[in-house]
Structure formats: C-alpha cells, structure tokens
Amino acid sequence: MATKFVLIGSGLAGGLLAAYLGRRGYNVDLYERRADPREGNLVGGRSINLALSTRGIHALEQIGIADEVLRHAIPMRGRMIHPAGAGAHTIFAPYDVDPTKHINSIGRAALNTTVIEAAQRYPNVRVHFNHKCAGVDIDSAMAHLLNPPSPGYGVAGTSSSQPVNSSTTQPITASGDAVIGVDGAFSAVRQSMQLKIDNFEYDESYLAHGYKELTIPPGPDGSWRMEKNALHIWPRKSFMMIALPNPDGSFTCTLFWEFEGPRSFATTKTDDDVRRFFEEEFPDAVPLMPNLLDDFKNNPIGSLVTIRCAPWFYRDKVCLVGDAAHAVVPFYGQGMNAAFEDCVVLDKCLAAFPQDRQRAFAEYFQRRKENADALADLALENFIEMRDKTASRTFRAKKKLDHFLEAALPRVYLPLYTMVTFTRIPYARAARRARFQDGAIYAGLIAIAALLIGILLWFTG
Numbered sequence: 001m002a003t004k005f006v007l008i009g010s011g012l013a014g015g016l017l018a019a020y021l022g023r024r025g026y027n028v029d030l031y032e033r034r035a036d037p038r039e040g041n042l043v044g045g046r047s048i049n050l051a052l053s054t055r056g057i058h059a060l061e062q063i064g065i066a067d068e069v070l071r072h073a074i075p076m077r078g079r080m081i082h083p084a085g086a087g088a089h090t091i092f093a094p095y096d097v098d099p100t101k102h103i104n105s106i107g108r109a110a111l112n113t114t115v116i117e118a119a120q121r122y123p124n125v126r127v128h129f130n131h132k133c134a135g136v137d138i139d140s141a142m143a144h145l146l147n148p149p150s151p152g153y154g155v156a157g158t159s160s161s162q163p164v165n166s167s168t169t170q171p172i173t174a175s176g177d178a179v180i181g182v183d184g185a186f187s188a189v190r191q192s193m194q195l196k197i198d199n200f201e202y203d204e205s206y207l208a209h210g211y212k213e214l215t216i217p218p219g220p221d222g223s224w225r226m227e228k229n230a231l232h233i234w235p236r237k238s239f240m241m242i243a244l245p246n247p248d249g250s251f252t253c254t255l256f257w258e259f260e261g262p263r264s265f266a267t268t269k270t271d272d273d274v275r276r277f278f279e280e281e282f283p284d285a286v287p288l289m290p291n292l293l294d295d296f297k298n299n300p301i302g303s304l305v306t307i308r309c310a311p312w313f314y315r316d317k318v319c320l321v322g323d324a325a326h327a328v329v330p331f332y333g334q335g336m337n338a339a340f341e342d343c344v345v346l347d348k349c350l351a352a353f354p355q356d357r358q359r360a361f362a363e364y365f366q367r368r369k370e371n372a373d374a375l376a377d378l379a380l381e382n383f384i385e386m387r388d389k390t391a392s393r394t395f396r397a398k399k400k401l402d403h404f405l406e407a408a409l410p411r412v413y414l415p416l417y418t419m420v421t422f423t424r425i426p427y428a429r430a431a432r433r434a435r436f437q438d439g440a441i442y443a444g445l446i447a448i449a450a451l452l453i454g455i456l457l458w459f460t461g
C-alpha cells in the first residue's frame with residue numbers, strides 16, 4: 001500500500017506540499033483548522049498580499065501552476081521611496097540592473113486557493129477543513145484533531161472519512177506513516193516534538209515592532225492611485241510603512257511600528273492622535289486613505305517573530321516544513337518563497353530515498369537548516385535597510401555601484417538582493433558571497449584611494 005502522509009495546515013506551503021506528495025502517488029490527508037478559503041474566510045490573519053519571486057515561482061512551475069498564479073500577479077520592478085516631509089518627491093530605485101526583473105504582488109487568499117486546488121487534482125489527496133490539530137503522538141505518527149461545529153464546516157474534494165456531529169466538538173485522530181507539520185509559526189506539531197524530543201533546540205525572538213494593515217482604495221475609475229508597478233516604502237528610520245498593489249486597483253499598506261514607546265501603537269489611540277501621526281509622517285498617503293481611521297481602529301496589530309529550531313524531523317515519523325520549521329520576519333519578502341523551496345527539496349529527498357524516509361527527512365533538514373538560518377539573519381538586516389537606509393544617498397549610491405558592477409562583470413558580481421530574489425542560489429551561499437564581494441569592493445576602493453594619494457604626493461613632493 002502507498003505510504004500515507006498526514007499533513008497539518010493547508011496554508012501556502014501545506015497546499016503546495018500536498019500537491020507534490022499527491023503527484024508522487026502518496027496518500028495524503030491534509031487537515032486545516034480554518035474553514036475553506038473558497039467560502040470567503042480570511043486566510044490566517046497574516047498579510048493580505050505577498051511578494052512572490054524566483055524561488056517561489058520555480059516551486060509553482062514544478063507542479064504546473066506558476067502561470068495560473070502569475071495571471072493574478074502585479075509585477076513590481078523596484079522600490080518607490082517616499083521621503084519624509086511634505087512636498088518631497090518620490091524616488092524610484094529599480095531592483096536590478098535588468099529592468100525586466102521584478103517581484104510579484106499576489107493575494108494570499110487567491111494563492112492559497114490555487115495551491116489547495118492543485119493538490120485536489122490528485123484523487124489520493126483529501127483536504128479536511130475545520131480540523132484543528134491539538135497535538136501529535138510522534139512515536140506513532142498520530143495526530144489528535146478537534147473538529148468544532150461550524151457553519152463553514154466542509155471537506156473539500158471528497159467527503160471526510162470521519163463522522164461529524166454538528167453540535168459538539170469531535171475529538172478525532174488521524175494516523176499515517178508520517179505526520180508533516182505545515183502549520184505555521186505557532187505549530188502544534190512542533191510543540192509536540194518539543195515536548196517529546198530530548199535536546200530539541202528552540203529559539204523564538206520577537207521584534208519590538210508590530211504591524212498593522214491599512215488600505216488605499218482604487219480611484220473612482222478603478223485605477224491605481226500611485227505607481228502600480230512598484231513596492232512603495234515610506235522609510236522613517238525607526239519605523240516604516242510599505243504598500244503593495246492589488247489587482248482591483250487598491251494598495252494594501254502595512255505600517256511597521258514600535259508596540260511601546262513615546263510614539264508608538266501604545267500611545268496612538270484617539271482619532272486625533274492617528275490623524276496627526278499620519279499627517280506628520282505620511283502626508284502624501286493621507287489623502288489616498290479615506291478609511292484610515294476605521295482601518296487603524298479595527299485592524300489588529302500583528303507581531304513579528306523569528307523562530308529557529310532543530311531538528312526538523314523525528315525518525316521517519318514527523319517532519320516540519322515552512323514557517324513551522326523556520327518563521328522569519330517579512331522584510332526580505334522570502335518567508336513563503338523559502339517555504340515553497342522547502343517543498344521542492346523535501347520532494348527531491350523523498351524521491352532520492354524512497355525506501356528510507358528517515359534518511360530523506362534527515363537529508364532535507366541538512367540541506368535546508370543552514371539556509372533557513374541565513375535567511376532569518378538577512379530578513380532582520382533588511383528591516384534596517386528598508387526603514388532607514390533606503391532614504392539615504394550613500395545607500396542609493398551603493399545600489400548604483402552594485403548595478404554597475406553587475407552589468408560590468410556579468411556572472412562574476414551579483415548583488416545580494418539579486419541573489420536572494422532573482423536566483424535560487426542557496427541563501428547561506430548568497431550571504432557568504434555577498435560578504436566576500438563587499439570585502440573586495442572596500443579593498444578595491446581603499447587601494448584606489450591609496451594610489452590617488454600616492455600620485456598626489458609624488459606630484460606635489
């Protein structure tokens with residue numbers, strides 16, 4: 001009989017991984033605590049839209065759904081920087097020397113639906129919504145699930161094998177040859193591993209900043225009220241706002257701001273406080289945000305966490321994928337892209353060791369862990385770059401030098417952002433190569449300066 005995987009979580013990576021496993025002929029039961037996103041439920045309380053780039057697109061291509069996804073995407077060719085101060089002009093900074101290179105703004109709900117539907121094309125994949133995992137018995141690969149009564153209850157694709165009592169929560173179990181936790185940053189599967197595995201390494205760290213989503217609605221004719229093909233940034237040193245375009249002409253803005261402090265979410269409570277803060281900091285955005293006060297009052301403040309853990313597997317019974325294994329802060333726009341890349345690597349490892357699942361899990365962990373750790377560091381560093389450095393002339397000059405060197409030394413010099421976003425060079429290798437390149441540039445600049453000083457002294461002396 002074919003191996004059976006129980007997957008917990010049908011977020012972005014869960015749906016895609018189910019499709020990969022379904023394609024290999026495995027039996028897959030995918031359990032998701034939320035209702036079917038196709039019934040109009042919000043997905044996850046996370047960002048409304050995301051930046052999809054080369055690694056994520058590659059993973060979608062392998063399963064044949066990249067074109068379907070990209071049909072709904074809006075290309076963003078660079079950063080549109082909105083400097084501080086009324087009347088300041090915006091500055092466009094392209095992402096790459098090649099003007100055709102871009103990242104893609106994509107709606108989370110549409111993407112989530114597409115990956116789930118891709119999984120459901122395989123008759124051996126079954127998706128069960130409204131099933132919350134309460135824990136996993138990691139020795140027997142058995143998940144304990146709660147199936148709460150809900151008007152949105154449904155099993156998409158085929159009918160559930162479990163009886164449903166519509167008036168009480170049903171504790172049920174799901175067994176397989178292995179359980180895969182694709183259940184996000186606060187993974188119940190990972191918590192079960194933590195409880196049972198001696199020396200399980202776990203580290204979570206929160207930023208002092210939270211985030212709140214706000215909206216710039218479309219213009220009266222449905223058009224975009226700012227440049228459509230850019231990721232807009234209002235860098236303000238210790239905080240920032242960004243905006244990504246949506247296909248309906250709107251922009252989703254995200255304000256990243258300190259939770260606490262003299263000027264923070266905590267101290268900005270009344271309508272006057274909010275209005276004053278926005279008029280001082282984002283004067284060009286305020287006229288475009290007619291629902292600002294309601295959005296600010298009603299939308300939650302999300303937290304920003306980095307999670308590192310090890311190992312990501314237990315024998316041949318349990319494995320972690322995506323944010324469950326390595327949640328990162330969103331400032332490189334890579335969390336989902338990395339989670340999709342996990343699916344490609346795990347699929348390859350399972351194919352390489354079809355008779356030895358533990359070896360496949362171990363190989364997957366070994367190939368991904370160093371890269372996930374490198375991405376976590378890069379994402380934290382990029383917060384400082386986005387909120388502070390993008391507004392500085394020196395930073396923009398370095399970007400221009402990067403692009404000049406990339407054009408002058410093709411295949412020899414690649415800027416870090418290009419490697420992370422537009423190639424599939426493993427994150428750790430990209431970070432090492434960027435450090436080496438920066439070292440070489442600074443050494444070169446020092447040598448040129450020394451030479452010029454030498455020439456000057458020779459002529460004057």
Ligand SMILES: Cc1cc2nc3c(=O)[nH]c(=O)nc-3n(C[C@H](O)[C@H](O)[C@H](O)COP(=O)(O)OP(=O)(O)OC[C@H]3O[C@@H](n4cnc5c(N)ncnc54)[C@H](O)[C@@H]3O)c2cc1C
Binds near residue numbers: 049
């Ligand atoms: C503000 C913000 C902006 C971001 N922008 C980007 C971006 O531009 N580009 C990018 O690549 N990444 C971005 N990310 C990161 C991206 O959202 C995550 O990396 C990605 O969602 C991870 O996918 P996942 O499937 O591992 O987890 P999730 O998408 O979180 O999915 C986990 C799923 O598991 C379900 N689940 C959780 N617990 C249980 C349980 N106990 N039982 C059953 N089901 C459960 C959840 O309901 C959910 O459906 C951003 C994140 C944030 C917060």
